[in-house]
Amino acid sequence: MISKKKIGLIILEFVTALLFVAFIFPFYMVIINSAKTAFEITQYPLSLPERFGNLFTNIVKIWKNEAVRYPASFLASVIITTVSLLLINLFSAQAAWVLARTKTKVSSFIFFIFVAAMVIPFQIVMFPLLSWFRTITNITGIPLLRTYLGIIFSYIGFGAPLSIFLFHGFIKSIPLELEEAALIDGCKKHEIFFKIVFPILKPIQATVLVLNGIWIWNDFLLPLLVLGKGNTIQTIPLAVSNFAGAFVKQWDLILTAILMAMIPIIIFFLFAQKYIVKGMIAGSIK
Amino acid sequence: MATVELRNIYKYYENTDKPAVSNANFIVHDKEFVVLVGPSGCGKSTTLRMIAGLESISKGELLIDNQIVNDIAPKDRNIAMVFQNYALYPHMSVYENMAFGLKIRKLPKDEIDKRVREAARILDIEQYLERKPKALSGGQRQRVAVGRAIVRHPKVFLFDEPLSNLDAKLRVQMRAEIIALHRRLEATMVYVTHDQVEAMTMGDRIVVMKDGFIQQIGSPIELYDHPVNKFVAGFIGSPPMNFIDTAIKVDGKKVLAVCDGFELELAGDIATKVKPFAGKCLTLGIRPEDLHDDTNNDKNSQVVMADVNIIEPLGAETYVHFTAGSAKFMGKFRSSTTAKPGETKRPVRFDLTKLHFFDCSAEGELAL
Numbered sequence: 028m029i030s031k032k033k034i035g036l037i038i039l040e041f042v043t044a045l046l047f048v049a050f051i052f053p054f055y056m057v058i059i060n061s062a063k064t065a066f067e068i069t070q071y072p073l074s075l076p077e078r079f080g081n082l083f084t085n086i087v088k089i090w091k092n093e094a095v096r097y098p099a100s101f102l103a104s105v106i107i108t109t110v111s112l113l114l115i116n117l118f119s120a121q122a123a124w125v126l127a128r129t130k131t132k133v134s135s136f137i138f139f140i141f142v143a144a145m146v147i148p149f150q151i152v153m154f155p156l157l158s159w160f161r162t163i164t165n166i167t168g169i170p171l172l173r174t175y176l177g178i179i180f181s182y183i184g185f186g187a188p189l190s191i192f193l194f195h196g197f198i199k200s201i202p203l204e205l206e207e208a209a210l211i212d213g214c215k216k217h218e219i220f221f222k223i224v225f226p227i228l229k230p231i232q233a234t235v236l237v238l239n240g241i242w243i244w245n246d247f248l249l250p251l252l253v254l255g256k257g258n259t260i261q262t263i264p265l266a267v268s269n270f271a272g273a274f275v276k277q278w279d280l281i282l283t284a285i286l287m288a289m290i291p292i293i294i295f296f297l298f299a300q301k302y303i304v305k306g307m308i309a310g311s312i313k
Numbered sequence: 314m315a316t317v318e319l320r321n322i323y324k325y326y327e328n329t330d331k332p333a334v335s336n337a338n339f340i341v342h343d344k345e346f347v348v349l350v351g352p353s354g355c356g357k358s359t360t361l362r363m364i365a366g367l368e369s370i371s372k373g374e375l376l377i378d379n380q381i382v383n384d385i386a387p388k389d390r391n392i393a394m395v396f397q398n399y400a401l402y403p404h405m406s407v408y409e410n411m412a413f414g415l416k417i418r419k420l421p422k423d424e425i426d427k428r429v430r431e432a433a434r435i436l437d438i439e440q441y442l443e444r445k446p447k448a449l450s451g452g453q454r455q456r457v458a459v460g461r462a463i464v465r466h467p468k469v470f471l472f473d474e475p476l477s478n479l480d481a482k483l484r485v486q487m488r489a490e491i492i493a494l495h496r497r498l499e500a501t502m503v504y505v506t507h508d509q510v511e512a513m514t515m516g517d518r519i520v521v522m523k524d525g526f527i528q529q530i531g532s533p534i535e536l537y538d539h540p541v542n543k544f545v546a547g548f549i550g551s552p553p554m555n556f557i558d559t560a561i562k563v564d565g566k567k568v569l570a571v572c573d574g575f576e577l578e579l580a581g582d583i584a585t586k587v588k589p590f591a592g593k594c595l596t597l598g599i600r601p602e603d604l605h606d607d608t609n610n611d612k613n614s615q616v617v618m619a620d621v622n623i624i625e626p627l628g629a630e631t632y633v634h635f636t637a638g639s640a641k642f643m644g645k646f647r648s649s650t651t652a653k654p655g656e657t658k659r660p661v662r663f664d665l666t667k668l669h670f671f672d673c674s675a676e677g678e679l680a681l
Contacts (some may be wrong), residue, residue, distance in 0.1 A: 204400035207367050208461075213388040222413075226404040277374035 100266035111182035123194030233302030315378035320371030348516030371455015393462035555642035598669035604644035
């Protein structure tokens with residue numbers, strides 16, 4: 028007789044295996060189809076490629092494609108993601124620190140606004156955002172559309188609410204006495220932040236960097252709106268979209284480009300993933 | 314080193330009418346070890362934090378080394394503080410923790426190194442200098458926290474319940490180490506604790522606080538022998554003083570303290586002091602160690618018959634709980650006592666020279 032507990036365990040393992048297959052399947056499809064010709068992909072999408080060497084041929088094709096400008100797109104993605112992440116991390120940590128340590132109605136209200144911003148869908152604000160950017164550019168002369176400044180500024184805005192929420196929870200668990208000890212040791216306010224608080228936030232910084240990093244690196248809609256098509260500045264998702272025309276979709280190049288785009292963010296994720304869970308727990312449980 | 318003087322200091326928090334600290338007045342002399350003691354919420358930590366500059370002073374003046382420091386930032390007061398949870402910087406090694414305050418003050422590297430190694434030697438933590446705080450035990454962390462204070466060579470050391478997080482055995486050890494450190498550094502120290510044993514064993518003088526008010530300031534023995542009110546009498550001393558409601562009766566030349574179940578005939582100074590309260594109610598206080606497990610009656614003591622309720626043997630001594638009428642009291646006897654739970658009419662000798670009297674109010678403000 029198999030006990031009820033064992034049956035439960037078998038079902039659980041089966042469901043886990045199914046989930047694993049469901050999650051790994053897109054990766055499998057991207058990897059095997061990156062090494063195929065367009066004809067092979069449409070005819071035998073699930074089979075293994077005839078020649079894995081095709082992968083390198085596809086990579087070279089993408090790298091050299093004049094219309095797509097992959098190296099420049101890669102560089103733009105790196106610049107936008109890195110700068111956005113650094114600034115989101117820095118500004119959100121500072122804002123969360125002040126909000127967590129200032130116990131007034133105003134600070135509670137500002138924190139509430141940040142939390143509320145997390146639940147507003149991007150689609151609702153995207154057109155007003157463009158309109159505002161245009162107005163600000165007209166008034167100040169600072170170009171926000173089709174520039175690095177505009178897209179990075181947008182990412183800081185959209186990334187800040189969740190980041191502030193995460194930092195806020197973590198900072199509340201840091202004993203205030205640490206900051207008081209630093210104050211007595213002779214630190215000024217900015218020194219307390221940069222020398223004491225910011226280094227202690229390392230686990231939650233990793234969480235913030237990974238969560239925002241994956242989103243910003245893969246984002247298509249915001250760069251499409253802010254940077255636009257045919258711009259000299261374009262991110263990898265925009266570049267990849269150039270392979271998909273109205274009538275022809277170059278699946279071999281699209282999938283290889285996706286594979287090329289995936290690798291850096293997967294490496295980044297693997298490097299920082301151990302901090303994610305740690306950071307999540309650290310924020311809620313002291 | 315320096316003096317610390319509190320002049321009529323008040324602390325009001327926002328949205329409260331009742332001050333957290335009321336009219337605090339005392340001087341900590343140069344090289345003195347003063348302990349602020351009291352129950353939770355009595356204002357002792359708030360007072361210490363005002364001295365540190367971590368809390369603003371609502372009213373009054375604070376002087377360190379005869380200079381008013383009300384508006385001077387904590388970093389410029391030349392004080393060092395040891396916190397209850399040690400407040401060690403978790404991302405820095407022990408060495409970096411101790412050196413941090415000196416680096417911020419831009420001291421030369423070799424001077425920092427010299428001071429850190431000297432403090433580490435004094436506190437016996439030289440072998441842990443490269444470790445992070447999380448790799449240290451509670452006692453070692455506590456030493457690092459003290460070391461971080463020592464290296465600064467401050468005018469005043471402030472301790473905010475630094476031994477509360479340690480287990481009982483380590484607490485006793487660290488208590489002795491802090492006393493030794495005080496003697497060695499000859500420093501002015503202000504120490505906050507809720508533990509009266511710590512206060513009695515460590516302080517040159519003790520400041521007893523309750524509900525934001527200073528109740529009494531004095532040496533440990535002064536507080537023990539001459540408490541100014543019922544609160545101080547009950548707070549200082551372990552086990553605490555017995556309190557028994559009594560009525561004062563004058564019968565000819567005799568002055569009697571009439572309790573429910575027994576009478577004590579008072580003599581000497583105490584009788585003279587209590588006599589004017591004839592016909593009135595007072596609270597009689599006697600410490601458990603002033604009750605004796607024998608019948609050696611003399612003019613300074615009196616035997617009372619009481620029932621034994623509970624026995625608490627502690628090894629070196631035994632606490633015996635008695636009832637006489639409605640009065641309940643406890644005696645601290647030798648472990649060789651023959652008292653047994655349930656025993657009736659057992660003689661207990663009261664030392665009449667050690668009696669204390671307070672008025673019958675809850676506060677027992679008037680002490681005789």
